Structures are given as structure tokens and as C-alpha cells.
Amino acid sequence: MQVDFLRSLKGPIAVGLLLAIAYLSVGFLLWWRQTRFIFYPSPTITQTPADFQLSYEEVWLNVTERERLHGWWIPAANPETSPGTILYLHGNGINIGANVNHSYRLHSLGFSVFVFDYRGYGWSEGAFPSEQSVYQDAQRAWEYLVNERQIEPSQIYLYGHSLGGAIAIELATHQPDAAGLIVESSFTSLRDMVDYQYPIFNLLPVDWLLTNRFDSKSKVRSLSLPLLLIHGTGDLTVPAEMSQRLYEIASPPKKLFLVPDADHTNVASLSGESYLQTIRNFIESQEKSSEFPVRKKGVGS
Template structure:
């Protein structure tokens, strides 16, 4: 009997160790990806990528650089980290401003196609922050938008100071893609309430954002490894809370948009399998009015602008023109 109990105890200990090791691996795989430095930190490679994928940007980008109009800005986060952004003032003075948020392992440069939309085509001031651990911002992990939402609110306040000082304050849209869209939605749940209230934000555009970090990781765990959520995801979430201060479940764009009554435009490709299209329908359903939804036919993840640049610009313009004058 004692021998059986000993074997049982050893088996349980071995399984717990295996689970803990697997959870640590998952945490590193998802939140400290090897490609983070090589992809997000490499500004030159990002610039070359954008010129190849969006050649129409080259004359605009070259003119910005020649005129010294593409500028850098740094702030310090509430956690004491230095955060970096790019910004461009509108060609003609205006209080219309767009804060544009990149996705997972991307950076501000890789959002310049959306910057082009607002700056060159709509005449807005633009600010493009690099999220924690991306681009030239400090940090060594991905926050999946949750703690980023607070950094984003610092950036929107900064943009209001930068562009509103000579214009009596700004009228602002926040526009995010993928994890940046989730960050946008998470911030949207804060700006009408309490200490984070920011009345200069008039509307939001979210493009292919996920419902929650939990849902996104659960889907990827099954798609990439064929594993169920239990128990690995639960343990990894607990470790994330212990080490990084947030859990997968609380990083919920779904719960945040429930609280947002400001206008929001939802964009999603109907061929998106990385952030499955069902997520946008769930998000749209819980979001209070006013809201709009545009599903792009045949579009994979984060490619709605690339596949439909004219229509994308028209949808965004029609939406923001209703709330920013």
C-alpha cells in the first residue's frame, strides 16, 4: 500500500512538473516570441516591407522624411518604462487627430498605410505608438492589449496636448488593427468613466481584433498543437498573472466594449482564421449603439486595407465624418 501511494505521489508530482513546464513554455511562446526582436525592433526591415507591400506609400513617406515631418516622441509609462511613438502634424492646421495602434509583433512603421489614409487622404494629425515590448518602446513581453490599454490612454492624452494646444483641443479617432484593435476596444471601455475619462475621443475603429486573450490563445492552442484549453491554458494564465500582473481572462475586449457607448466601426475579413470572423459578430452584438460593421469578402487576417484600399478609405471616411467635424 505504501509503495502504491509512493508511486501515485511520484506520478502526480511528475504530471504537475510537466504541466508547469508546458505552461512556462506556452507563456514564453505567446508573450516572448523569438520573432519579436527581429520583426518589431528592426525599423529598416519594416520600412522596406511597407514599401514593397504598399508601394503607393513611397512618395508620401519620402516627402515626410525629406521635410523632417515624421517625428519621434517618448513618454514614460505608469510602470516607469520609456515608450516611443511616431507622429506627423497635418499639412494644414487642424484639431482632427488619429491615434493608430499596431498589432502583435508589429510596430508603428507597419501601420503607416493607415497613417497615409488619415494624414494624406483625410488631412488628420496622426500619432502611431509602439506598444510595450515593440519597436523602440521598452519591455520584453507582449501584453495582448490589456496593460497596453492604459499606455494607449497616455498616448491619446499626449496626442491631445501635441495637436490640440493651438487648436483648442482635439477631436480624436483611435484606430487599431489585430492586437491593436483589441487594445483599442479595451481602452474604449475606460474613456467614458472615472479617472480615464477623455472627452476629446469621439469614435473608434477596430479592424480584426480578438474577443479576449483567452479566446485567442484557446484557438491557437488547438490549431497549432491540437490541445484543449484545460489544463494548460488555466495554468499558463495563472503564471501570467503571477509574473506579469494580468490574466488571459481579464484581457477581454468583449467586456470592455460592453461599457462603451461611443461610436465604433468594426472591420473584419470573412476568411480570417487567425482571429476568426465569429469574434467580430460577438463583439458587435454586445457593443451598444452607435456602431457599424463591415465584413470584407475573401480577406484573411489584417488584410482588409490591402485587399480593398479604396473601399476601406471610403468606409473609414464616412464613419469618422459623422463624429469629427
């Protein structure tokens, strides 16, 4: 009778063991390979500023002894009247080639633009990216503008799209003298994105497994530089409510620009001139503010 009872347990025990192994395997995979769920780099650059008839300079920056960042310096058409320089921090997909069009759009506002690839993207050298490596790369790009281009921090605006917005917020916490921060279609934290995009992962101990956090909501409240948040209300990749939440947390001066029905990548093209005018107004409001005095017009050479 006891033997029969033990035999009856074999099936459930085997199933339980298989489920436990599967559970642990998925958890280990999420922990070990999580950067593959975050970053989607491509080594192939399909467009350059030349495709938009822009003058530009190829830039290579040493970030370690064996690794270099690749980027493009696109000088303002009229440096004497330029509102400053934009340090462009792109999102998690492809590389700078996919961001030429928007670089051109920002350049049309009179800015000089420096856009670069994080390690592992495009022609930049190095291993597959991580949260800490992209933060380091953004800091290196900042140092290039300030130390090598000799641009005053008060003339540099940080712009970040999507994941690049989280990188821009992190950089802003270390560079409070920057002219301002423009964050487009970004999120509150990677933990919140797990809840939104992959709720099934909450069957796992996500708080323990997630080592790349990009926790913007814990950082934005401490920022003192002017902040412009932009988001499309039809964004299904990152919900607009996340930018609204960042806006609520942030200290002034701040502005939130929501574009009805725009998705994750077409905010600027759908809103057209109102997008450009919003950025112009943001820049002009900083120049006119007594709290943020008029800045020099030089943008480097």
C-alpha cells in the same frame, strides 16, 4: 507475492509521475511565459514616414522615470479641413515601421496620425510588454495628444488593429469623449483566442493560468462612443465571427464592415476604395448626427 505486485506498479507509477511533472511544467511555462505567446516585438525599424514622402516629427514620451515611448507625429496635410487626429494602436507584431503603410493610408483621408511603439517594441524603452503595460502606454499616448498637442478629445479617433483593437477598446472605456473607435481584425478575448488557436491548452486550467486576458467582449457593451468594426471573412488568424460578436454586444451607434475573402493583414488593400469610403462615411455620420454634434476641425500643431 506482495513484492511482485509492488514491482508491477513501478512502471505505471514512474510513467504517471513523468506525466504529472510534464503537465505541471507545461502549465507553469504557460503561466510564467505567456507574454511570449502574445507579443512579438522587433527592435529593428525598417520603414519611416519619409519612405512615403510624409512630413513627420520624432516623438519621445516619458512613461516612467527610466522608460520612454517612441512614436511619430504625422500632421495632416491640410489642418483646416482635417476630420481630426487618429491615435494608431498597432498589433502584437514587429513595431511601427511595419505600420507606416497603413498610417499613410489613414493620413490620405485627411487625418493627422500619431503612431507609437509600446514599451519593448522598436525604439521604445522598457521591459518586455504585458497587458497592463500596453494599456498604460496607450493612456500616455492619449495624454500626449490632449495635454501636449492640445487636441480636444472630441477630435481624436482611436484606431486599433488586431491586439491593438483590444487596447483601443480598453482606452475607450476610460476616454468616452473620444470622437470614435475603429477596431480592425480584432478578437473578443484572449481566452477565446486560446480556444480558437490552441485548443490543446484546454487540457490545462487555462482560466486560472491566463493572467493577460484582453477581454474586449466584457468592455464593449459599456462603450458609448461611435464604433466601427472591420474584418476580413478569410481571416484565419482571428475569425471574422469575433468582430460580429463584438458588434452584437456593442451599443449603437455602431457599424460592421466585412470584406469578403480578406485575411488578417490585407483588408484595406483588398477592399481598396470601399475601405476608405467606409471610414469616410463613419466620420461623416458622426459629424452630421444630432447626437454627436459637428466637431471643430483643429488637429493640433
